[in-house]
Amino acid sequence: MNAWLATRLSAGLFWSAVALILGYMTIPALVVLMTSVSPSELLEFPPSGFSLRWYERALTYPDFQGAFVNGLIVTAFASSLSLLIGSAFAYLVERYTFGGRVALEAILASPLIVPHFTTGFGFLLLGANLRIGQSYAVVVATHVLLTLPFVTRSVYVSLRNLDPALERAATNLGASPLQVLRRVTLPLLLPGMAGGWLVAAMLSLTEFTASLYVTAQRTQTLPVAMYTYVREYTDPTIAAISALLITFTTILMLIANRYLGLRRILAIDAH
Amino acid sequence: MKGEASPAVELIKVSKSFDAVQAVRELSLTIRQGELLTLLGPSGCGKTTLLNMLAGFEVPSAGSIVIGGRDVTAVPPYRRNTGMVFQNYALFPHMNVFDNVAFGLRMRKMAKFEMARAVGHALEMVKLEGLASRRIRQLSGGQQQRVALARAIVIEPKVLLLDEPLSALDRNLRGAMQVELRELHERTGLTTLFVTHDQEEALGLSDRIVVMSRGEIQQVATPLELYRLPANGFVASFIGEINRLPPARCRTEGNDVVFEIAGGIVLRARKRNQPTIGAGQETHLFVRPEHLTLVEGDRPAPNRVSCRVTAHLYQGAYTLTRVDAGPLGNLQLRVLGGEVIAAAPIGSQIKISIDLDKAVILAG
Ligand SMILES: Nc1ncnc2c1ncn2[C@@H]1O[C@H](COP(=O)(O)OP(=O)(O)OP(=O)(O)O)[C@@H](O)[C@H]1O
Ligand SMILES: [Mg+2]
Numbered sequence: 150m151n152a153w154l155a156t157r158l159s160a161g162l163f164w165s166a167v168a169l170i171l172g173y174m175t176i177p178a179l180v181v182l183m184t185s186v187s188p189s190e191l192l193e194f195p196p197s198g199f200s201l202r203w204y205e206r207a208l209t210y211p212d213f214q215g216a217f218v219n220g221l222i223v224t225a226f227a228s229s230l231s232l233l234i235g236s237a238f239a240y241l242v243e244r245y246t247f248g249g250r251v252a253l254e255a256i257l258a259s260p261l262i263v264p265h266f267t268t269g270f271g272f273l274l275l276g277a278n279l280r281i282g283q284s285y286a287v288v289v290a291t292h293v294l295l296t297l298p299f300v301t302r303s304v305y306v307s308l309r310n311l312d313p314a315l316e317r318a319a320t321n322l323g324a325s326p327l328q329v330l331r332r333v334t335l336p337l338l339l340p341g342m343a344g345g346w347l348v349a350a351m352l353s354l355t356e357f358t359a360s361l362y363v364t365a366q367r368t369q370t371l372p373v374a375m376y377t378y379v380r381e382y383t384d385p386t387i388a389a390i391s392a393l394l395i396t397f398t399t400i401l402m403l404i405a406n407r408y409l410g411l412r413r414i415l416a417i418d419a420h
Numbered sequence: 421m422k423g424e425a426s427p428a429v430e431l432i433k434v435s436k437s438f439d440a441v442q443a444v445r446e447l448s449l450t451i452r453q454g455e456l457l458t459l460l461g462p463s464g465c466g467k468t469t470l471l472n473m474l475a476g477f478e479v480p481s482a483g484s485i486v487i488g489g490r491d492v493t494a495v496p497p498y499r500r501n502t503g504m505v506f507q508n509y510a511l512f513p514h515m516n517v518f519d520n521v522a523f524g525l526r527m528r529k530m531a532k533f534e535m536a537r538a539v540g541h542a543l544e545m546v547k548l549e550g551l552a553s554r555r556i557r558q559l560s561g562g563q564q565q566r567v568a569l570a571r572a573i574v575i576e577p578k579v580l581l582l583d584e585p586l587s588a589l590d591r592n593l594r595g596a597m598q599v600e601l602r603e604l605h606e607r608t609g610l611t612t613l614f615v616t617h618d619q620e621e622a623l624g625l626s627d628r629i630v631v632m633s634r635g636e637i638q639q640v641a642t643p644l645e646l647y648r649l650p651a652n653g654f655v656a657s658f659i660g661e662i663n664r665l666p667p668a669r670c671r672t673e674g675n676d677v678v679f680e681i682a683g684g685i686v687l688r689a690r691k692r693n694q695p696t697i698g699a700g701q702e703t704h705l706f707v708r709p710e711h712l713t714l715v716e717g718d719r720p721a722p723n724r725v726s727c728r729v730t731a732h733l734y735q736g737a738y739t740l741t742r743v744d745a746g747p748l749g750n751l752q753l754r755v756l757g758g759e760v761i762a763a764a765p766i767g768s769q770i771k772i773s774i775d776l777d778k779a780v781i782l783a784g
Binding site: 323 | 504508523524
């Protein structure tokens with residue numbers, strides 16, 4: 150067997166493996182997508198024909214419309230707040246070692262340890278106790294908490310990758326600490342911060358478990374409205390709205406990738 | 421001479437400790453107006469720490485720093501007006517060449533048109549005219565180096581601080597940049613403190629050299645003095661190649677000084693004006709490889725010693741020949757050309773002559 154053939158073969162093997170894994174990862178979404186274009190009144194897979202009627206219904210269903218707007222409001226506030234808090238926290242931990250590294254690691258690991266169910270349930274009880282029930286404030290607070298680790302990590306990684314000599318150079322050239330922050334540190338952190346914000350936005354838009362507890366009819370987000378819908382109806386509208394949500398999130402993701410580079414955002418470790 | 425003018429920089433008994441490490445110990449140093457002074461020393465001897473204290477990034481544990489007649493010990497780094505060039509250049513990646521160079525001027529709130537002129541002039545100085553709108557990423561290492569230099573000189577600092585600025589460049593480029601740095605220094609006339617651990621760089625570039633070791637100054641001298649008259653064993657062995665002979669006892673004999681070395685070896689030198697060498701004293705002899713010569717046949721020569729060839733290191737213009745000289749230990753000779761490799765093969769017995777008149781003689 151010559152070397153050329155060997156490389157071709159191993160390349161072939163590699164790409165088959167990639168295709169297999171990709172297929173596996175996208176199967177559920179594909180099933181939903183196919184179901185969404187079925188003309189049948191019932192959820193059926195594989196679909197028996199092609200129709201866009203369920204898309205029309207999904208887009209005109211008032212509960213979905215309201216929930217989508219709710220979701221956007223919650224996401225806008227939650228990911229922005231999360232960015233603010235996460236950036237400040239990452240900066241403090243990176244710059245002043247007051248044993249903060251331990252706290253940081255605890256926070257970064259918390260979403261793996263505390264189930265969303267618990268977080269939502271906790272905020273529900275707390276909200277009831279404070280008599281602010283299932284208000285936007287509680288929903289936003291929940292989403293900030295759930296997205297904070299990702300934003301913090303994103304900003305923290307950018308900070309770690311920032312060459313401290315750059316800030317020194319600016320200082321040496323006459324920039325006061327505030328000017329250094331404004332002209333060097335912040336501009337260089339911007340991609341990491343924007344990336345963190347986008348990841349937070351995507352998580353917040355699609356979050357379901359905790360939102361189920363902390364939202365009411367008035368404040369419910371799209372995933373919650375979708376859940377309510379499937380409990381009452383069994384038509385493919387739910388598949389159509391799923392497909393729309395996936396598309397929307399994918400577009401966000403593509404924007405992130407185009408302008409910031411996914412690798413940078415998803416970088417778990419600085420080294 | 422400018423020597424009369426007030427010094428550009430004065431360090432007065434400056435110390436710096438990091439926890440247990442004492443990086444700089446009671447160091448006093450004066451940098452003259454407009455000179456290029458080099459800090460030379462092995463890794464970890466405190467060069468960067470000293471530079472950082474001048475720039476204001478480190479606060480001395482004790483002592484004071486005076487720049488341009490003003491005590492700046494407690495002045496924050498952004499009000500010191502020093503110009504630093506970092507080892508990895510530290511150029512701002514989110515700005516183009518122009519904005520990098522203009523940064524210091526913006527901080528000084530210089531007017532737009534004046535700034536454009538100053539930046540243009542600085543870029544011309546480092547031969548980067550026409551690259552003002554380039555991104556930093558599109559520059560070669562040598563070009564980045566020049567931008568860093570332009571950025572530092574454009575603010576007309578009281579002292580230019582260079583921390584091993586050439587170490588990241590490849591060998592050829594380094595040689596060329598040394599020449600350019602020297603020219604740039606002549607044109608700008610900026611007082612410059614240059615840090616390096618490369619002695620060739622230091623010898624070739626400096627007006628004066630400060631040799632440091634373990635946070636202390638070993639000697640301050642011109643390159644010529646430093647090579648010819650090192651103040652102690654550390655400097656002697658740190659600057660250039662040198663052979664250290666075993667300790668000798670010396671006495672005077674007429675116009676000669678006689679050195680007796682264990683093993684019955686006696687070496688002679690003409691008496692010189694060096695009060696530190698007294699009769700009966702223990703002395704240390706350091707001889708450069710170029711002051712050891714091969715002796716052919718039985719020709720008379722001063723301080724003839726027999727030895728055995730152990731290695732040849734051919735260097736092109738010359739060959740470094742290693743010999744085992746018995747009681748004198750292992751020595752290294754510098755022989756012009758490469759013929760010696762065939763003439764005195766490894767293992768052969770040869771005779772060498774030691775020119776002690778050019779040796780460094782230090783009291784024990
Ligand atoms: N921030 C710091 N914390 C603790 N120790 C330090 C710090 N900075 C320097 N040191 C120590 O001080 C000593 C001098 O360090 P410095 O960086 O000044 O050496 P250097 O001469 O510049 O060496 P090199 O040629 O390797 O750059 C070293 O022993 C170093 O470990
Ligand atoms: Mg250093």
